[in-house]
Amino acid sequence: MIETSFFNRDLSWLKFNERILMEAERNTVPLLERIKFLSIFSSNLDEFYRVRMPVLLALQKLSNKEDNDIQFDENLLSTANQLISDQQQRYGKVLKESLIPQLKENKINLIYGQPFPGEIKKSLSRYFLSQVMAFLQPVYINTDTDFFPSNNELYFLVTFRKDGEDETVVLNIPSNQLPRFYKVETDQETFIVFLDDIVRFHLDKIFPGAEITGCFSFKVTRDAEIDLKDEYSGSLSEQLEKQLLKRDLGFATRFLHQPGIPANVFELLKKVFNLKKANRIAGGQYHNLKDFMAFPVNIPKLSNQNWPKLCNTDVIEGSLTEAIYKNDIIVHTPYQSYDSILRFFNEAAIDADVREIYITLYRVASDSKIVNALISAAKNGKKVTVLVELKARFDEANNIKWAKKMKEVGIDIIYSVTALKVHAKVALVKRQVGDRMRYSGLFSTGNFNESTAAFYTDHILMTANKEMLREVELLFIFLAKRVKPSSSDLIKFEHLLVAQFNLQQVFLNLIDREIEHAKQGKPASITIKMNNLEEKVLINKLYEASVAGVKIDLIVRSICRLVPGVEGMSDNIKITRIVDRYLEHGRIFIFHNLGKNDVYLGSADWMNRNIYRRIEVCFPIYNEEIKQEILDIIAIQKQDNVQAVCIDEHMDNVPVEITGPPIASQEGIYQLLKNKK
Structure with a gap:
C-alpha cells in the first residue's frame, strides 16, 4: 500500500481564492473585469469567514481537550491567517498601484483614501443632506450598551469630545439601503466616491459642535451555520425560518477594522460586541469590497468582448x-x-x-x-x-x-x-x-x-x-418517503449513478477497470472535471491508478486535496485550474475504456458532503455525437495555456507554459459551438 498524503482543504480553498486575485493582477484582463475579480475575491473571503473559520475555531478548541482524538494541525490557523494577510496585501497593491491609475488614465477618478476635489463637494453635500442622512442611526457606546453589529454590515467607530466629555459612537454606513458608490460627472472627468467617505466627510453635520478625535471603519463577520436536529420533527420549513432569523446572530468570527483604534476603546468594543472568539484583524480603510461588482462605470472597451448567446x-x-x-x-x-x-x-x-x-x-x-x-x-x-x-x-x-x-x-x-x-x-x-x-x-x-x-x-x-x-x-x-437510504431498501440503478446508492462504487469500479488495462499494457486514462476534490477513498483510488500507470488529467476549479506529481504516488496525475469570464461549474467524468470513452456528467463533486451526505445524480452520455462534443470541449480545456494554471505538489498556482499558440479555453469552446453545424 502506497503512503498517501493530502492537501488541507481550507488552505486549498484559499489558494483557489488566490487564483481569483491573479486575474485582478493580470494586465491582459480588461480593466473593469479586473475590478470584478476583486469583488469576487472579497465575496469569497467573507464566505470563508462565515462558513469555514467557525469550523477551524471549533476543531482547534476540541483538539485541545484530553477526552477526544481529534487531529488538528496547530499551525493551520496561523498558516491560513498568514495566507489571507499576504493576499490582502496583494489586493491593496493591485488596486492602488495598478487599477486606480488605469482608471485615472480613462478619466475616471476613484476617490480612495484621499480628500474630495473642490468641484464635487457641493454635489456630495446635496446628496448627503437629501438622501444619506435619512438612514443614519448613531449608537452611543458604554459598558451598559446593548448593541449588536449586524453581519458584514459597515460601521464607523467615531470618537469625539463635546462639552468636556469623551464619547464613543457606532455609526452605520447605510450601504444596504443606498448604492456603495456615488458618481459625479463633470465636463472633463467622472468621479466615483465611496458612500463611506460621504458619511465621513459630513461628521460635523451628524455631531454638531463636537471635536472629532477619531473615525475608524469596521465590520463583524458572523458564523453562518444553521443548527437543525438530525431527526425530522415538525415542519422543516418552520424550523428553517426560525433558524434563518438567528443566522445573523451567530458568534463573531472576524472583527475587521481600520487600524488606529485606541486601546481603551478596543477593550470596550470587545466586551460590548462579544468578540472573544473573533479574529481581530487590522485591515484597510474600506471593507466589503465585494461591492465592486456594482462599480458604476460601463465602458465597452474596458470590458470583455460581448459573446452573444448561441442558439442550439x-x-x-x-x-x-x-x-x-x-x-x-x-x-x-x-x-x-x-x-x-x-x-x-x-x-x-x-x-x-x-x-x-x-x-x-x-x-x-x-x-x-x-x-x-x-x-x-x-x-x-x-x-x-x-x-x-x-x-x-x-x-x-x-x-x-x-x-x-x-x-x-x-x-x-x-x-x-x-x-x-x-x-x-x-x-x-x-x-x-x-x-x-x-x-x-x-x-x-x-x-x-x-x-x-x-x-x-x-x-x-x-x-x-x-x-x-x-x-x-x-x-x-x-x-x-422522506427516509434515509439503507441497505434493505436500496434501489438498483443500472444507468444513473446516485449518491447514497451506487455512485461511489461505480466510480471506483470504473477506475479499477483503467488500472487493469494499464497493468495489461493497454492504453488507460481518466479525465475528470469538477469543482472540488476532497473525498479520500476516491483520491486514494486515483493514487493507485497513477502508480499502475493510468494517465490522469484533473481539471479542478476550487478545493483540491489530491497532491499531484509526487514520485511513486501521483506522478501520472496532472491538475489544472481554469478561471476566466465564466465560472467553471460542470462536472465531467471520462474513462478511456480502450478507446470507447465512457462519459458521465452530473451534479456531484468528489467531496465528503456529496458522497456521504447528499443525493446526487450523475448520468451517462449514450448519444455518440453528444459524447464527441463533450470530448471536444474537454480537449480544448486540456490545451488551455492562457487561463489555466497547474496546481503543483506545493499547492501553488503555476502558470501553464505557452509552447504553441495561445489558447483560452472558454473562447475556444464558444467558437466550437458557434461553428457547430
Whole structure:
C-alpha cells in the first residue's frame, strides 16, 4: 500500500481564492473585469469567514481537550491567517498601484483614501443632506450598551469630545439601503466616491459642535451555520425560518477594522460586541469590497468582448418535445441560450397531453420563470411534484418563499430529510400519447436557475431515454418517503449513478477497470472535471491508478486535496485550474475504456458532503455525437495555456507554459459551438 498524503482543504480553498486575485493582477484582463475579480475575491473571503473559520475555531478548541482524538494541525490557523494577510496585501497593491491609475488614465477618478476635489463637494453635500442622512442611526457606546453589529454590515467607530466629555459612537454606513458608490460627472472627468467617505466627510453635520478625535471603519463577520436536529420533527420549513432569523446572530468570527483604534476603546468594543472568539484583524480603510461588482462605470472597451448567446440548432423550430423524442439534445450554458430549458417547462405547462411533472430544485432564481411555469402547470390540471431543498446555504429564504407559493396552488412539495441534502438536478415529464405514457426529461450539472445560467458553465441533457427516466421516477418515489437510504431498501440503478446508492462504487469500479488495462499494457486514462476534490477513498483510488500507470488529467476549479506529481504516488496525475469570464461549474467524468470513452456528467463533486451526505445524480452520455462534443470541449480545456494554471505538489498556482499558440479555453469552446453545424 502506497503512503498517501493530502492537501488541507481550507488552505486549498484559499489558494483557489488566490487564483481569483491573479486575474485582478493580470494586465491582459480588461480593466473593469479586473475590478470584478476583486469583488469576487472579497465575496469569497467573507464566505470563508462565515462558513469555514467557525469550523477551524471549533476543531482547534476540541483538539485541545484530553477526552477526544481529534487531529488538528496547530499551525493551520496561523498558516491560513498568514495566507489571507499576504493576499490582502496583494489586493491593496493591485488596486492602488495598478487599477486606480488605469482608471485615472480613462478619466475616471476613484476617490480612495484621499480628500474630495473642490468641484464635487457641493454635489456630495446635496446628496448627503437629501438622501444619506435619512438612514443614519448613531449608537452611543458604554459598558451598559446593548448593541449588536449586524453581519458584514459597515460601521464607523467615531470618537469625539463635546462639552468636556469623551464619547464613543457606532455609526452605520447605510450601504444596504443606498448604492456603495456615488458618481459625479463633470465636463472633463467622472468621479466615483465611496458612500463611506460621504458619511465621513459630513461628521460635523451628524455631531454638531463636537471635536472629532477619531473615525475608524469596521465590520463583524458572523458564523453562518444553521443548527437543525438530525431527526425530522415538525415542519422543516418552520424550523428553517426560525433558524434563518438567528443566522445573523451567530458568534463573531472576524472583527475587521481600520487600524488606529485606541486601546481603551478596543477593550470596550470587545466586551460590548462579544468578540472573544473573533479574529481581530487590522485591515484597510474600506471593507466589503465585494461591492465592486456594482462599480458604476460601463465602458465597452474596458470590458470583455460581448459573446452573444448561441442558439442550439436542434431546438429552433417545431415542438421541443418531439425533437427530444427523436434524439438527445444537450445545451451548454452560458455559451448557448437557456431559452430552450425554459421552453421545456413552458411547453409541459400548457401541453394538454402532459399528465405529470417532477423536478428537483436546489437554488432557483429570485424571479424564477421555471417555478412560474410549474405553477401554471398545476393550475392547468397537471400533477406537479417538486423536491425543494430548503437547506441550500444562503438560498434557504428564497426556497421557502417559492415552496409556499407552489403549495398554494396544489403542487406536491417534498422536503429532504434533515441530515441529507438533495443536490441532484433532474426533471421528468410524463405525457399521455394514445394508450402509452411517454417520458422526457432533463439531467443537468447545474441548478435549474436562469440567473446563474448566464455565467455558470454547465451542461443540460434533454432526453427521452425511458430506462434513465424510469430510474428518475423511482428516485422521486423513494425521496417522497422522506427516509434515509439503507441497505434493505436500496434501489438498483443500472444507468444513473446516485449518491447514497451506487455512485461511489461505480466510480471506483470504473477506475479499477483503467488500472487493469494499464497493468495489461493497454492504453488507460481518466479525465475528470469538477469543482472540488476532497473525498479520500476516491483520491486514494486515483493514487493507485497513477502508480499502475493510468494517465490522469484533473481539471479542478476550487478545493483540491489530491497532491499531484509526487514520485511513486501521483506522478501520472496532472491538475489544472481554469478561471476566466465564466465560472467553471460542470462536472465531467471520462474513462478511456480502450478507446470507447465512457462519459458521465452530473451534479456531484468528489467531496465528503456529496458522497456521504447528499443525493446526487450523475448520468451517462449514450448519444455518440453528444459524447464527441463533450470530448471536444474537454480537449480544448486540456490545451488551455492562457487561463489555466497547474496546481503543483506545493499547492501553488503555476502558470501553464505557452509552447504553441495561445489558447483560452472558454473562447475556444464558444467558437466550437458557434461553428457547430
